[in-house]
Each structure stands twice: as C-alpha cells, then as structure tokens.
Amino acid sequence: MTGFLLGAAAFVLAMVAIGLARVLRGPDDADRVMAAQLLGSGGIASLLLVGAAADDPTVVDVALTLALLAAFASIAFVKAKLAARAGDRRPDVTP
Amino acid sequence: MSVLDIVSVVAIVAGALFFLAGTVGLLRFPDSFTRLHALTKADNLGLGLVVLGLLPHAGGVLGGAKLVCVWLLVLLGGACASQLIARTARMAERDEP
Amino acid sequence: MTDLVIIALVLLLAGLALFAVLARDAFAAVVGFLAYGLLLTLAWVLLRGVDVALTEAAIGGGLTGALLIGAASRLHGTEAAARAESPRAGTRALAAVMAGLTTAALAACVLALPTPAPSLATEAMAPISSLGVGNPITAVLLAYRAMDTLLEAIVLVFAIIGVWSLAPDAAWGGRPGPLHRADPDGILAYLARLLPPIGLIVGLYIFWTGADAPGGKFQGATIVAAMWLLVIMAGLADVPPISRRWLRAGLVAGPLAFIAIGLAGAATAGAFLAYPDGWAKPLIVAVELALMPTLTLILALLLAGAPLRTESR
Numbered sequence: 019m020t021g022f023l024l025g026a027a028a029f030v031l032a033m034v035a036i037g038l039a040r041v042l043r044g045p046d047d048a049d050r051v052m053a054a055q056l057l058g059s060g061g062i063a064s065l066l067l068v069g070a071a072a073d074d075p076t077v078v079d080v081a082l083t084l085a086l087l088a089a090f091a092s093i094a095f096v097k098a099k100l101a102a103r104a105g106d107r108r109p110d111v112t113p
Numbered sequence: 114m115s116v117l118d119i120v121s122v123v124a125i126v127a128g129a130l131f132f133l134a135g136t137v138g139l140l141r142f143p144d145s146f147t148r149l150h151a152l153t154k155a156d157n158l159g160l161g162l163v164v165l166g167l168l169p170h171a172g173g174v175l176g177g178a179k180l181v182c183v184w185l186l187v188l189l190g191g192a193c194a195s196q197l198i199a200r201t202a203r204m205a206e207r208d209e210p
Numbered sequence: 211m212t213d214l215v216i217i218a219l220v221l222l223l224a225g226l227a228l229f230a231v232l233a234r235d236a237f238a239a240v241v242g243f244l245a246y247g248l249l250l251t252l253a254w255v256l257l258r259g260v261d262v263a264l265t266e267a268a269i270g271g272g273l274t275g276a277l278l279i280g281a282a283s284r285l286h287g288t289e290a291a292a293r294a295e296s297p298r299a300g301t302r303a304l305a306a307v308m309a310g311l312t313t314a315a316l317a318a319c320v321l322a323l324p325t326p327a328p329s330l331a332t333e334a335m336a337p338i339s340s341l342g343v344g345n346p347i348t349a350v351l352l353a354y355r356a357m358d359t360l361l362e363a364i365v366l367v368f369a370i371i372g373v374w375s376l377a378p379d380a381a382w383g384g385r386p387g388p389l390h391r392a393d394p395d396g397i398l399a400y401l402a403r404l405l406p407p408i409g410l411i412v413g414l415y416i417f418w419t420g421a422d423a424p425g426g427k428f429q430g431a432t433i434v435a436a437m438w439l440l441v442i443m444a445g446l447a448d449v450p451p452i453s454r455r456w457l458r459a460g461l462v463a464g465p466l467a468f469i470a471i472g473l474a475g476a477a478t479a480g481a482f483l484a485y486p487d488g489w490a491k492p493l494i495v496a497v498e499l500a501l502m503p504t505l506t507l508i509l510a511l512l513l514a515g516a517p518l519r520t521e522s523r
Contacts, residue, residue: 019118019121030129031215034136035222038245046205047238048145054248056156059187060159061248065252065255070171076423076424079260080251080263082182084267086436087436088248089186089187089191089194093194094275094276096198101283186405186408189401189404190405
C-alpha cells in the first residue's frame with residue numbers, strides 16, 4: 019500500500035510537472051496562473067498521498083494551509099492583473 | 114488486500130487519471146477558456162477521488178473530516194479563482210486589436 | 211519508491227528555479243517562484259520537517275507570492291528599461307563561476323557530514339516532559355531559544371517601521387495601499403465573505419495545535435493575516451490608517467509582553483527568560499497568545515505597504 023501511495027504521488031507530481039510547461043509557454047499570463055493552480059491542487063494531492071504513505075496525520079494540516087493560501091495567492095495575482103490593465107483609465111473595480 | 118484497500122486503489126488511480134486528463138487538456142487545448150475547463154476537472158474530480166481513496170486510511174472521523182475540508186476548500190478557491198482568471202483572459206481578448 | 215518521488219521533485223525544483231531566474235517577464239517569474247515554493251513544501255514533508263513545511267506553505271506559498279506580484283506590478287513600467295541594460299559577458303562569467311563555487315562548497319559540506327550527522331535531538335527531547343509541550347520545535351523556539359524568538363519579533367516591528375518610512379511625507383499616518391473596490395455581488399466579494407471565517411478557524415486551530423503537533427503562532431498568524439488581506443482586497447474592509455492607537459498598541463503588545471515575562475523570569479528563576487518550575491507551559495502559552503495578534507498585524511501590514519492615502523479619504 020505504501021509503495022502504491024508513493025507511486026501515485028510521484029505520478030501526480032510528474033503530471034503537474036508536465037503541466038508546468040504551460041507556465042513556460044504562456045502565451046497569456048492567465049495560462050501561467052492556471053498552471054500554478056494545477057500545481058497547487060496537484061501538490062496538495064501529492065502531499066496527502068505522501069502523508070498517508072508515511073502514516074503522518076499532521077501532513078493534512080499542511081495541505082489545509084496550502085489550500086487556503088493558494089486561493090489567496092491566486093486572488094492576489096488576478097487583482098494585480100486587473101489593476102495593471104485598468105491603470106489610470108478607470109477605477110480598479112473587480113468583478 | 115481488504116475491500117477498503119481495493120476501493121482506495123481504484124479511487125486513487127481514477128484521481129490520478131483525472132490529473133492526467135487535466136494536464137493533457139492544459140497543454141493541448143487551443144484556447145485559454147478551454148484550458149481552464151480542463152484545469153477544473155483536475156481540481157474537482159482529481160483531488161476529490163484522491164481524497165475519497167484516502168478516507169479509509171484517515172485517522173478517525175476528525176482525520177476524514179479534515180481531508181474532506183481540504184477538498185472543499187480547494188473547490189471553493191479554485192472555482193472563484195477560475196472565474197476571475199476567465200475574466201482577465203476575456204479582458205485580454207477584448208483589448209487585443 | 212520514495213526515491214522516485216524525490217528524483218521527480220529535485221528535477222522539478224531545479225527546473226523551476228532556473229525558470230524563475232531566467233524568465234523575461236516578471237509576472238512569469240513570480241508564478242514560477244510560487245510554484246517553486248509549493249514544491250518546496252512537499253520536499254520539506256519528505257524530509258520529515260512538517261513544521262517547516264507548514265511555514266513554507268504559509269509564507270512561501272501565499273504571502274511572498276502576493277508580495278512579489280505587488281512588486282512586479284509596480285515595476286511594470288520600468289521593465290523595458292531594466293531589460294535593456296544587460297551585463298557584459300565577463301560579468302556573467304564571473305557570476306557563473308562564483309555561483310558554481312558556492313554550490314560546490316555547500317555540496318561538499320553536506321556530503322562530508324558524518325553519518326549519523328551530529329545533532330542535539332536527544333538532548334533537546336530529554337527535558338520536554340517538564341515543559342509540558344509535546345512539539346520539540348515549540349520547545350526550542352519558546353523555551354531553549356526564547357531569546358531568538360524575542361529578537362525576531364522585535365526585528366519584525368523594525369521591519370514594519372522601515373516599510374512605513376517609505377511613505378511620502380503628506381501621507382504619513384494614513385492608510386496603506388490603494389482603495390480596493392469590487393462588485394459587491396461579484397465573485398471576489400463572495401469568496402471574501404465565505405473563506406475568511408473558515409480561514410480564521412483553521413488559523414486558530416494551527417496556532418493552538420502548535421503545542422503538541424506541528425504548527426504554532428507564526429503559521430497561524432500567517433493564515434489569519436492572509437484572510438484579512440483577502441477581505442481588504444475584495445473591498446469589504448479598508449486597511450486601517452497606521453496612526454490608529456489600537457494598531458500601534460497591537461504591534462508592540464506582543465514583544466512587550468514577551469519582555470515582561472522575561473524580566474519576571476529574571477526575578478523569579480534567576481535568568482532573563484527563564485521559566486520557574488511548573489510555570490513553563492502557562493508562560494509559553496501566554497507568550498504565544500501575546501505574539502499571535504502582533505504577528506498577524508505585522509504580516510498583514512507588511513503586505514499592505516507604505517501609507518499612500520491620507521486619513522480623510
């Protein structure tokens with residue numbers, strides 16, 4: 019079971035690594051943020067699998083923290099993009 | 114292997130497959146919006162199935178509740194962030210000459 | 211099997227680090243750095259350092275990413291000029307050689323460590339039961355090396371004063387950052403109403419569980435600060451002006467309480483920050499409780515930046 023869990027973690031990580039190619043290519047910044055989001059959920063999945071393999075229940079706390087802060091970071095990115103777009107043309111109102 | 118173990122393995126393999134699908138979609142789809150669609154499949158179902166597969170191994174009710182909580186938080190954050198990312202992509206599309 | 215995960219991780223980390231350094235666009239580099247932080251969290255878990263993983267997830271995953279993206283937005287106008295000045299080949303070669311030498315020296319040191327590597331783990335774990343805390347990290351931070359934690363808290367207060375000093379004279383005492391506005395019926399406002407209460411509970415849980423399991427005030431404070439910043443970014447609340455008395459009182463309350471406990475320790479147990487017998491656990495809890503709001507305020511204000519708006523707006 020432990021071997022299987024670690025193998026699944028490695029697989030998810032590899033998948034997400036391939037998805038990171040999108041960060042390299044772009045072409046739009048939205049694509050890059052999307053790739054980072056995939057990394058976030060893939061990373062959380064890997065973390066949970068590794069934690070179960072090591073039989074360490076505290077790793078779920080790390081995944082919890084990561085989930086919250088990944089959401090926060092995504093919002094920060096989107097705000098920055100919207101602010102950059104708005105510039106001085108119109109007030110920064112986010113949908 | 115007990116029945117629970119088999120259920121875990123099946124669920125986790127299914128979850129990993131959804132991650133594969135999400136990655137392939139992210140790389141191969143032609144458009145920001147279609148890529149976003151692929152991404153959310155990995156987020157929701159990929160992580161959801163992995164959490165489902167790990168539930169039998171969680172320590173008690175609290176451990177299982179924490180796992181489900183992680184999934185729900187990722188769902189919530191991912192859904193809202195995806196909406197906002199889509200709007201930025203839309204605005205970028207509109208701005209282009 | 212673990213080796214597979216480790217190899218995949220190491221390759222990814224190296225690749226992402228290269229990408230973050232070589233990316234042309236600041237935004238792409240910050241996204242790469244954020245991804246790097248997320249993967250580093252996994253690396254720490256594999257090394258069995260769950261406390262460090264928590265801190266990396268909180269600070270590296272969220273706050274540093276937001277800080278860097280804010281900086282990247284500000285520098286957007288000057289990016290073209292910065293890219294135009296590229297160093298000569300000689301400078302680059304010198305930089306490459308220095309970086310290579312430093313890496314080689316570090317690698318040599320790590321590989322030359324005797325097995326098992328020297329550590330104070332057994333000595334650190336021995337008196338833990340008398341302290342009443344189960345987490346050795348907490349014991350080290352708040353009992354054996356409490357002085358370091360105190361100085362670290364004071365350094366953070368200095369940092370926030372440093373950030374404030376960047377304010378233009380007219381805006382001193384005002385509100386940091388721009389006024390955020392969002393559609394009150396929109397997605398961002400919805401998220402900012404739903405997520406922070408959950409985040410607050412998680413943050414307090416992580417803070418409280420730090421006594422016996424990985425966690426503690428720093429990670430908990432980071433989560434709470436991130437939730438507060440989310441509310442501010444959605445326009446549901448405004449950053450308080452830095453002249454407010456409660457804000458300033460909150461900033462110094464933590465270190466002052468810590469110093470007071472230290473002086474009390476000097477009076478009752480013979481040395482500054484010594485804990486009298488049997489009082490260790492309550493005093494540690496008191497220090498953590500005092501520092502938690504201070505850290506939350508500092509982290510949130512560090513991200514908010516220097517005051518830009520005067521009070522009247």
